[in-house]
Amino acid sequence: MIYTLQLTNKGLLKFMQAQYRQVFQVDLNKLQKISGNELAKFSKQKFSAGGINIGKNETENIIAATECHPYYFQMLCNILWETCQEHGRIT
Numbered sequence: 001m002i003y004t005l006q007l008t009n010k011g012l013l014k015f016m017q018a019q020y021r022q023v024f025q026v027d028l029n030k031l032q033k034i035s036g037n038e039l040a041k042f043s044k045q046k047f048s049a050g051g052i053n054i055g056k057n058e059t060e061n062i063i064a065a066t067e068c069h070p071y072y073f074q075m076l077c078n079i080l081w082e083t084c085q086e087h088g089r090i091t
Contacts, residue, residue, distance in 0.1 A: 033068040036060075043077055050081065053089040 040059045047054045062080075066072035084090050 031070055034070050034073070036063045036068055039063050039068060039073055043073075046077075047081070047090070050085065051088055052081065052084055054080075055090070058090050 040056075040063060043059055043062065044054060062073065062076055066076055080090055
C-alpha cells in the first residue's frame with residue numbers, strides 16, 4: 001500500500017495550529033521559520049536513514065503546507081513517518 005500526500009496548505013496549517021494550541025496553549029508564532037532548503041535536506045536525510053523514500057515533490061508539498069514552520073514541519077513529518085514506516089515510501 002502506498003500513501004499519497006495531498007495537502008491544502010492553509011487548511012492543514014490551521015488544523016495543526018488548533019490541535020497544538022488546545023493542548024499546550026502556546027503561541028507557536030514565536031518560533032522562527034527555517035529555510036526550505038534546510039528542511040528539504042534534513043527530511044531527505046532522516047527519511048532515507050529510516051528506510052523511507054520521499055520524493056522531491058512530496059518534500060516540497062510538506063514545506064509548502066507547513067510554511068517552513070519548524071514545529072508543524074516536524075509534526076507532519078512524524079505523522080508521515082509513523083504512517084509510512086511499514087511501506088517504505090511516501091508518494
